[in-house]
Amino acid sequence: MKKKSLLFLFLSLYLNSQTNIQENYFSNPLDIELILNGNFGEPRPSHFHSGLDFKTKFKEGLNVYSSAEGYVSRISIKHGGFGKALYISHPNGYTTVYAHLKNFNEEIESYIKKLQYKKQSYQIEHYLKENILKVKKNKIIGKSGNTGSSFGPHLHFEIRKTLNQKALNPKLFNFEIKDSRRPNISSVFVYKIDSLNNFKTPAKLKLEKINDSLYISDTLKAKGKIGFGITGFDRQDLALNKNGIYSYTAFYNNKKNIEFKFDEFFFQESSKIKTLIDYNYYIKNKVRIIKLFKDKGNDLSIYSQNHSGYIDIKDIKSEYMIQVSDILGNKTKIKIPILKESFELKFPIDKNIISSNKKINNNLNYDFNFENSRIQIPKNTFLNDINLNIQPYKDSIKIENPYVPLFKNIKINFLNKRNTKGDYLAYKNFDGVESFASSKLDDKNFFIVKTKSLGTYYIKSDSISPLIKAYNFKNGDWMSKKEFLKFKILDKESGIKSYEVKINGKWILFEYEYKKDELFYKFDSYFTNKKENKIEITVEDMVGNKTKKSYTFFKN
Numbered sequence: 072m073k074k075k076s077l078l079f080l081f082l083s084l085y086l087n088s089q090t091n092i093q094e095n096y097f098s099n100p101l102d103i104e105l106i107l108n109g110n111f112g113e114p115r116p117s118h119f120h121s122g123l124d125f126k127t128k129f130k131e132g133l134n135v136y137s138s139a140e141g142y143v144s145r146i147s148i149k150h151g152g153f154g155k156a157l158y159i160s161h162p163n164g165y166t167t168v169y170a171h172l173k174n175f176n177e178e179i180e181s182y183i184k185k186l187q188y189k190k191q192s193y194q195i196e197h198y199l200k201e202n203i204l205k206v207k208k209n210k211i212i213g214k215s216g217n218t219g220s221s222f223g224p225h226l227h228f229e230i231r232k233t234l235n236q237k238a239l240n241p242k243l244f245n246f247e248i249k250d251s252r253r254p255n256i257s258s259v260f261v262y263k264i265d266s267l268n269n270f271k272t273p274a275k276l277k278l279e280k281i282n283d284s285l286y287i288s289d290t291l292k293a294k295g296k297i298g299f300g301i302t303g304f305d306r307q308d309l310a311l312n313k314n315g316i317y318s319y320t321a322f323y324n325n326k327k328n329i330e331f332k333f334d335e336f337f338f339q340e341s342s343k344i345k346t347l348i349d350y351n352y353y354i355k356n357k358v359r360i361i362k363l364f365k366d367k368g369n370d371l372s373i374y375s376q377n378h379s380g381y382i383d384i385k386d387i388k389s390e391y392m393i394q395v396s397d398i399l400g401n402k403t404k405i406k407i408p409i410l411k412e413s414f415e416l417k418f419p420i421d422k423n424i425i426s427s428n429k430k431i432n433n434n435l436n437y438d439f440n441f442e443n444s445r446i447q448i449p450k451n452t453f454l455n456d457i458n459l460n461i462q463p464y465k466d467s468i469k470i471e472n473p474y475v476p477l478f479k480n481i482k483i484n485f486l487n488k489r490n491t492k493g494d495y496l497a498y499k500n501f502d503g504v505e506s507f508a509s510s511k512l513d514d515k516n517f518f519i520v521k522t523k524s525l526g527t528y529y530i531k532s533d534s535i536s537p538l539i540k541a542y543n544f545k546n547g548d549w550m551s552k553k554e555f556l557k558f559k560i561l562d563k564e565s566g567i568k569s570y571e572v573k574i575n576g577k578w579i580l581f582e583y584e585y586k587k588d589e590l591f592y593k594f595d596s597y598f599t600n601k602k603e604n605k606i607e608i609t610v611e612d613m614v615g616n617k618t619k620k621s622y623t624f625f626k627n
């Protein structure tokens with residue numbers, strides 16, 4: 072007994088010294104019960120979710136508190152991404168991040184406004200030294216909001232190691248989030264794996280629920296090398312949201328076969344989400360299967376040991392067991408009895424295979440030159456050798472295979488043949504969605520784009536200037552009783568590149584909410600009232616078309 076507790080003490084000391092996690096150091100950043108909208112590490116289209124999303128009662132404006140004492144080390148304001156975000160560094164070596172805020176507290180707000188006025192820019196990225204904006208634990212730092220790429224009010228909260236910005240699972244610090252539910256299993260898949268570790272569309276196993284914590288599949292008749300994949304979600308007690316699962320472990324004949332969990336990861340690893348899921352299946356079915364085997368090119372640090380997850384069936388009878396768990400240890404298990412025999416399962420035939428004319432060896436650099444275009448593909452852009460469909464047409468260049476992810480940029484040069492004002496490089500993806508390609512024009516009149524997006528590239532023209540509409544006033548209005556000015560701004564072709572608003576000749580900080588196409592200014596001390604005031608607004612699109620408007624308003 073004594074021996075065991077000593078060992079336990081030793082183990083926990085060892086673990087704590089490794090990660091230096093002090094439970095209860097950080098407090099709840101909201102003054103309501105914590106309910107999750109999103110879990111740490113859960114898969115998003117192009118990354119792992121790097122924090123926890125807390126619900127804010129479906130509204131903006133809830134108080135957000137500093138989770139511990141420290142100082143504001145970074146303020147970031149962007150149209151997209153985290154929107155208005157605050158980074159607070161703490162003496163214990165961690166940084167907390169609060170994102171999609173509506174605003175900051177008075178002290179921080181006035182500090183950042185000075186900078187915005189100095190730079191004449193709403194968007195700002197600012198790092199601060201230790202002694203400038205200090206904060207106490209549980210001090211209000213701002214209000215929760217919905218700014219940036221947030222599609223519903225919530226607080227995105229992160230804990231990072233200050234030194235290397237590695238994102239940690241905030242749940243390791245013991246926030247109280249009620250969770251007595253086990254993770255849910257939606258389906259389990261089996262993959263045939265060839266000698267080069269290639270795999271095709273998997274077959275779904277039939278599962279029977281034995282009890283709340285155990286599922287058993289039909290006996291799998293299989294031979295040779297196989298692997299498994301799983302779809303599921305984790306639900307906490309106080310909401311119906313389907314959040315990501317914390318840990319995955321699999322055993323083959325009771326021997327650990329693979330194990331990974333979401334405790335921490337580097338942001339550089341984030342795009343490797345495309346090696347954890349079955350990317351091909353995701354593109355075709357919009358369902359993310361988490362693979363329980365390690366693909367070529369999967370160098371994610373989330374794995375506990377050097378297991379591959381592949382299985383080679385040698386025994387007549389064997390068993391595969393998957394265990395998924397949340398961080399509090401609520402578990403669900405799936406047992407898969409295996410009989411060594413020829414496959415009985417029907418594997419779906421890969422649909423929608425694209426026609427291709429180029430075989431890409433992933434260990435080589437490529438440089439395709441055509442009359443009006445050029446494509447350069449560096450080695451290791453993909454995970455393995457792949458097929459591409461590359462077609463130079465008269466007015467476009469097609470480079471296509473929607474089922475493979477890119478991990479490096481390819482470079483496309485495309486001749487700006489017509490060379491008229493408003494021309495820009497556009498591209499259409501495999502689904503036919505058209506976008507503006509952010510390119511540069513070189514001195515030989517070629518558009519140059521570095522991109523991870525495959526599709527068809529061609530020249531389009533945007534000759535229509537952006538639209539500007541005063542939203543809450545008309546020219547010549549009395550605004551004495553109004554607290555703010557709002558415009559609608561819109562550009563349907565290439566999109567909005569920049570905007571500028573001056574009142575009585577002075578640059579004024581308008582906030583751009585791209586989700587609503589709105590420019591917003593609340594009257595503050597930066598506005599000097601002159602009774603008769605003149606607003607001049609200029610909006611420019613990506614190709615340089617400008618719209619200018621001016622208005623007069625009166626204010627006491």
Ligand SMILES: [Zn+2]
Pocket residue numbers: 109120122123124226227228
């Ligand atoms: Zn989030």
